Amino acid sequence: MDKAAIYGILLVTVLTSQINCQEAILHISSGSTEQDFCIVNNNSWTPLSKTLDGAVQYPLVMISTLLCDSSGVDPAMVNGKALVVMRGDCTFSQKALVAQMLGATTLLIASNKTLVPPSTNNTQEYSQIRIPLALMRYMDFLEAQQIFGNEMQAKLYAPPSPKIDASIGVMLLISVVTVALGGYWSGACERECLNSGTGGESVGNKANSGDVSLYSPLKVFIFVAIMCGMLILMYYFYNILVYVFIAIFSLASAIALFSCFDAVLEKLGCPSGSFTISNHSFSVRSLILASVCISISVVWAFYRNEDRWIWILQDLLGIAFCLNFIKTIQLSSFKICTILLSLLLVYDVFFVFITPFFTKNGVSIMVQVALGPDASGQRTGGDTVEVPAWPQTSTETIPVLMRVPWLSAWTQNLCGMQFSILGYGDIIVPGLLVAYCSRFDVWINSTKKIYFLSCCIAYLLGMMVTFAAMLLSGMGQPALLYLVPFTLITSATVAGCRGEIKQFWTGTSYEVLESSQEPLSPEMRTDNSVEPC
Template identity: 70%
Template sequence: MERAVKTITLLVVFVASQQINCQEAILQISNGIKDREYCIVYNHSWTPLAQTLDAAIQFPLVNLMSTMLCNGSGVSPDVVRGKAVVVMRGYCNFSQKALIAQSLGATTLLIASNTTLITPSTNESEYAKVHIPLALMRLRDLLEAQQVIGEGMKVKLYAPAPSKIDPSIAVILLIAIVTVALGGYWSGACERDRLSKGSMMEVGEDSKADSGELSLYSPLKVVFFVAMMCGMLVLMYFFYNVLVYIIIAIFCLACASALFSCLDAVMEKIGCGTVSFSIRNWNFSLRSLLLAAVCISIAVFWAVNRNEDRWIWILQDLLGVAFCLNFMKTISLSNFKICVILLSLLLVYDVFFVFITPFFTKNGVSIMVQVALGPDASGEKTQGNMVAIPAEPQAPSEKLPVVMRVPRFSAWAQNLCGMQFSILGYGDIIVPGLLVAYCSRFDVWINSTKKIYFVSCCIAYLLGMILTFVVMLLSGMGQPALLYLVPFTLITSAVVAGCRGEMKHFWAGTNVYEVLDSREPLLPEGRTNCSVGGERC
């Protein structure tokens, strides 16, 4: 059961990191004594706004909600001249309302809406005719302002320029490299323990069953595994609203198991003792029972509060780190050949579902992005040119919990329009992490005291992540991280093996020892055969 949960979960964790490029701004309403700020949606290519509150010009607000302003009849120019006006949404398009308000002498047009706020747009030929700012606001925000501010309302509209280099990128980078390094080190430490106990037997399908590890050693199985991933992603795209709850349940089980494994290893390392007892020939460990209760409680707590965006991301990231660490320790690639096949196929998979599938989907959004962010991530559905904000509070949409999420600290409107996150898929950690783990185990096999393969692969992963973020910032759109991580890590590992003259054994991995007739420990002093390259670190 545990293996099935891990396998199914792994099929849905390979999603690329994306960011939402919103067109949200801030509306300040005040009367000189009280003031409030509200979220508004505008089109920066139509009506640019000031970037700071001090630079914004303040105008008196005239309430014309009794009209849709689809024509100028019944509205005196003297009432609106030199002022901001607010009208109701409907009956005519945004440009028509703006042109009428402009002809009456208004300086700003606010459109109150009781439906979803979308970025106001029109035909390109109409943009040049409108010279006043236009924005949509929630009707409930205007009604609240009338109660709080009262008479004499004045407004300012401004849209601070978001920082491209957000501190959240550094946090995600730190999470990724630390997780990969710890996972690789843990895998190598487990390998060392097995060798010291003389438990390494010839490689086969069930060779690691006793240790609870799963090994990918057949190219055909790797191809089948990637094909299953493609099928799972397509199913998630078409049946998201049903499958998302199944994935959430599987995620809770997998994270509880992973967290237990991580905490148990830490307690074992620090020498925390345990008390065992038996009930009807069943042996129980008090430490294990307590840890299991804690881990299950944490997973359940996350499940109950998973939509609390303002703080639950911290717990989700902690569970994600435990999940990735346990996977890197549990899933082992038997040789470099399997690493090359798996990582290359996943590279093609990532690029195809990010860059190619938008040409086949109805809304022009990649399958990967829509599955990663959920079907309600409208900001991505139009490639960042449009946003949609609910006019009324709504139940939060469910999202796949298979990404590291860090709020964008420089997102100035996040408290008004909703929090914005930088995300990184677990797959961008696990996939290269499996290669890092293999390099760590190979260091153990050749008794490399300086861990040359492990350190080199970790450095390559760090450089690949940095390049991913650089390209993302320069292009202004999310990137399939495996496009950069896979070449960096594979090429670096191959170069190190080639320079050390160990490519033959690095390529064959554990399979090279199947020809050994002896069942003695594989590498009692780091190697059984001096021809395994020699210690050259």
């Protein structure tokens, strides 16, 4: 029933997904030459044709007056034409009414300021407007004049944009595959380590593996407190710390990418090859891999603000980073999983929903840090768009997001690329629980991997509900609000149904003494305990 309800919600959303976009297209032509430019309009006041073929073509002219009144304008010059005037001195509706009185068929307002769709509190005034009204960049009009001269023919149209873009499906695939692979990798490493030795040997293998285990509730609280502190520091000292995080990500992602590629090649049985220099042995495969991974990281760092294609490298490095993090950080028990995920759920909700009441611009600290200082210029509620009037200097952003451009607007992107985004935390945090479930399957020797598979399915359903909530509400959602309950409740339910809830809750008896940082002695372990690597 739960699956049917989710599919029903998505189906209804798909069937009602065509929306009238506020970005529209100005198609200018002269003879065989043609070009498209970005415009914005309020479709509720001045609806435009949805297709280029259905749009009416008019000659395009610009007048020097601001058109706040009809003085100085020859009606014969503008009658039956699309009119361009500069922004300023009076409202958009005043200009539109004057243009309409003079016989113009369309009014384009050229702007040197940020383009925002025309809106008004005076409904009566706008109800009198019968001609299309839109804003365009003044720089675009200057470019059009250079290309076409004064002989320009214009069409305005606003192709409907699907509310559900295929990029959401790509993002869903990326997140689920990353979580599943990270969990599987963690379980595979655990099985390999257990098979390689027992007792003290296992402990030694663990120490050499580089994995980090969170086994104490106190350490979990400290970990979350550090995250809160770092987020607040980033909010107040963003312009400085952003470069620190970029450098850290470049290094960490290169190492993670190397680790992922090396594991794949090892699994495929690819020979490593080696040579010796001054009694030091070097692996040819490792050197080649290191060169490739470092090169990818350096290219990303150099072109990180290039929107058109750099998202591919950022997502590749992000996937590797998440995979390596999920495999490396090990939660020792379901108790620790519950404490960590619950605290991070509160953390996510607080910094997304509560902090806007305390910030000056009304933007949450989480959004401000993730999207950068210009986060307030993003879409709000899916209804309002802002298009810069001039090329903007790229703002540095912290690489903590998976980004996939809207595929439905791939050939347009006249007003700027739009992305579907997902934070690394929405992959890593549930992924740590999936990894624990995968290791628990190894500890109980479950051939069907029941815990791992059920947790992966729960994550998939949680992501689907997250995207459905985002589409229905028209605003971004803290994904952990849905992912944490789905994964925790599902895992606990499976353990309860199998009668393994106590063992699942406590994990194994492998612990570390705070004083000595050494494993408990064999005498202090229960006879039926399972010791992980």
